[in-house]
Amino acid sequence: MSFWKDLIKLVKFRLTFLVVFSASISFLIGSQVNGFVNWVNWAKLIVGGFLITGAANGFNEIIEKDLDRLMTRTADRPLPSGRMTNGQALVLSLLMGIFGTYLLGSLNLLTGFLSVFAIILYAFAYTPLKQKSPISVFVGAIPGALPPLIGYVAAFVHPKIDQVALILFGIQFIWQFPHFWAIAWVLDDDYKLAGFRLLPTGKRNLISAVITFIFTLVLVPVSLLPTFYGYGGYYVGGVSLVCSLIFLYQSFMLMRTLEIKSARQLMFGSFLYLPVVQLMFLFDFIVKK
Template sequence: MYLCSAKKEYLSIARSHSVPGSIIRNFKEITKVRLSVSVVFSSVAGYLLGAETIDYYILLLLCIGGYCMVGASNVFNQIIERDLDALMDRTKDRPLPAGRMGVTPAFILASILTLTGIVVLYVINPQTAMFGAISIFMYVSLYTPLKTRTPLSVFVGAFPGAIPFMLGWVAATNDFGIEPGTLFMIQFFWQFPHFWAIGWFLYEDYKKGGFFMLPNGKRDKGTAIQVILYSIWTVLASLIPAVGVTGRLYITPISAILIGGIGIWLIYYAVRLYKLKTEKAARQLMLVSVSYITLLQVIYVVDKFIR
């Protein structure tokens, strides 16, 4: 009797300790914490580029509001795609298809994150809240349903995907002009080689869910050529601030050389995908593309504060 009682007590304690851990795990997975943090990083970089003096309170609001908006987009996306996620190896263990979370609590979470995000960004300034709202609307209402209908979904998804870098500048200045427009353009072009690389090495898995992620719908020469072209446009757009035609957004010749160097690195791996046409080459390009945009943002910010 004593052993049975002790065992029940132990199991009860174990469950009570596992519940918070399970909630945290589900929250991290359904909001895609790594993706959300990387998006917030872009917003912070944009803020640091636009701010004349750093207001850490505004910076904190930007991080909180940015995470809420991206997290909400991801939750709504997973609610809509839960049945398709169950078909793919990459996504079948997500909270909704795995049954660890119901649709109703997920919808409540997404709604709370959306409202919180808009309110927090509005405290910064109305324009920031507006662009945040546009981002979540385009991602959920346009990009998500188009993924199973047309390869143009990547083009549509590139718009909300390019907003965070620009959003930081708008949060710092309450103004939209040539500077945030340039930041938007850089991250807009970058979306294509990045997501087409993902679409290439996850082609078979995406096929199970009926997603069209490659421009030609195939892992062929035509797709690889477009990856190269958009990689080149990404690098050229990244070098425009060195010419001095983008207002307060400016990089020195030394930084331009560094950007050119990592740009050659990006284009090299894009050409490598064209030559090899393998999943490994596509995965390497994806990793290089992530490194490229991160290093670019770091170089831009460091350039501003040391010149």
């Protein structure tokens, strides 16, 4: 029983679930474009996506084991706590990575390639950069925005990265900045114990809050791209606009108060924002058909 609990922590289950949810919704959007939902492939995407994401998180925790030991939030993970060895975690991560890549690659080669690229960029570029520069957030935003792109191209036998795919990628890419900086603001004291520099200026100050607000502001027109290009109608347009304005207000409150409480509200707002907008995009596609 304790092994399964440790495995859940190793793969960062809640984060992995959100990633797979994003990819699965995008697969269904791609299926609407494709005109056919292959539910077997949808199941393969979910299982393969979970394994690939779990593998990336496992590699991340192996690399950061000594740093995780320094932070209250991560000290009880299986590696820093000593309940799991590096070798055990490496074997589990490799098995998840290999099997996940096989499943996703069986959908089409582009899906498999993008999945491997996401693992490499997340584990071996973003992870070591976290101690060096806030630019790590920009690097991490790329693999972080790949799940909807991967999910979308997985819906096609002959995959293509078209305008819908780029819109899905773009929304999640821009969303990640206020999302991650809100988390970094809340956890900044803990992050500093490990030497992580994740806020735009490295500090909880007005400039970091202004930069967060600017990216949240950019998200407003980006979220309206499905309606602007005619892939969605008033449903996704209206809901996206309302969600974006609420998100923008939360970001403004952080800029005005510079308080952890405001950052926490922005963080929770980000958790709701993305799935609501993605679900409405899918709903609009179904209604239009």
